[in-house]
Amino acid sequence: MSSLDKVISWIDATREQSIEKMARLIRQPSVSSTGEGVEECAGILVEMLTEVGLDAKVMPTKGLPAVYAERIVPGTPTVIFYGHYDVQPVGDLDLWETPPFEPDIRNGRMYGRGTGDNKGQLLTHIIAVDAFIKNCGELPCSVKFLLDGEEESGSINLAPFVEENKELLKADVCYFADGPIHYTGRPQVLFGCRGIIDVEIVLEENIRDCHSGHYGALIPNPAWRMVHLLKTMKDEDGKVLVEGFYDKVRPMTPAEEEVIKAIPFDVEGYFQGVRFPGTGPQWDPVEALKAHMFQPTMTIAGLASGHTGEGMATIVPAKAVCKIDMRLVADQDPEEIFELIEKHVAKHLPEAKVLRHGKMYPSRTELELPISKAIIGAVESAWGVKPIVVPSSGASCPEYVFTDILDIPTISVPYANPDENNHAPNENFDLDLFIQGIRTTAHVMDTIAKHKDW
Ligand SMILES: [Zn+2]
Incomplete structure (x- = not known):
């Protein structure tokens, strides 16, 4: 029996203990938007990581703490597992069939906030580590864990944290599991995500709303002026007209x-x-x-001015506001894009203010790298079916801290069911897929250990 076979049999034989571990994590709330239970959850993770044989600690960031762990096996390549242990707020409790922090098993799934997103998924890596140490005496490769406590709040402190701890976090490849498998039931391997920049354009022209009969002919109308500005930003075919917007795509x-x-x-x-x-x-x-993966977008997320309630109000509005988010693709830089927007607005509507909200850089890892092909192969051997290769997700996540700051290939393989209800009531994780996730991580570690062509 090969070491990997031993590891896989152990994973199957200890299914119940693994499920109990997930329940333990779900029982501990960790809502980053309010801070509820986050520190306590970090403590539980340190315990779990220590129990399986890693050096683990809670590390402060400028916001909520990160959890770091490692086990170095000299002369072997290093994989860094990323995951996040914070969860979304629970929303309307009446919509939950069972309470969000009381894990419940029904229909072969565990229900609870954080099962799929992301505690259950990050736990698969911890259990895979346990499996190797218990059955082979040692890991086949070196491992590091970086578990984020603020992902659901935009990971705003993650980039400076990674920047400050570059040496500690040094690795050959980053691997993580988040999101669902493909809707066809096949696994998917993702090589990147889009970035984002969120802006708000505010035009305040009049001290108050005014009578359109008495003032309409003579004072500026911020609603119309905003519409004219927006027309200079994107054409009817969806092409963004802001100068330089596509230059770095x-x-x-x-x-x-x-x-x-x-x-x-x-x-x-x-x-x-x-x-x-x-x-x-x-x-x-x-x-x-x-379009979904390789084209940036410019989306009006909200547009407000004057009277939009019931009946008529014949006014010239005092002000107009437009919120815009742009999903960016490699190699667009959200800072540069913000400057282009500022410049554009200064030229076409200088009275308007441009405010900046969240940002995240895009990330992409090359499919042609030997390690990329090796991990696709590992997923195929774990599943017995060819995975779907996805060059980029349409959404945004903090993957760039690994590809851009640590400068390492970053590959993710989602383990949850497509109806995991992440960010929604009755979040759940199919238990067969959870166990399959542990097996997949074991295959990936085995592959990384044997990989020579870095
Ligand atoms: Zn999430």
């Missing part, structure tokens, strides 16, 4: 273009439940995926 590689064609994408199903039939363009699946 990294072109698709032939390998990326190739894998996109192999991604199953049910266009009808995607739009169902969100779009009225017949509205908007009819997308070709491949073009849709390209």
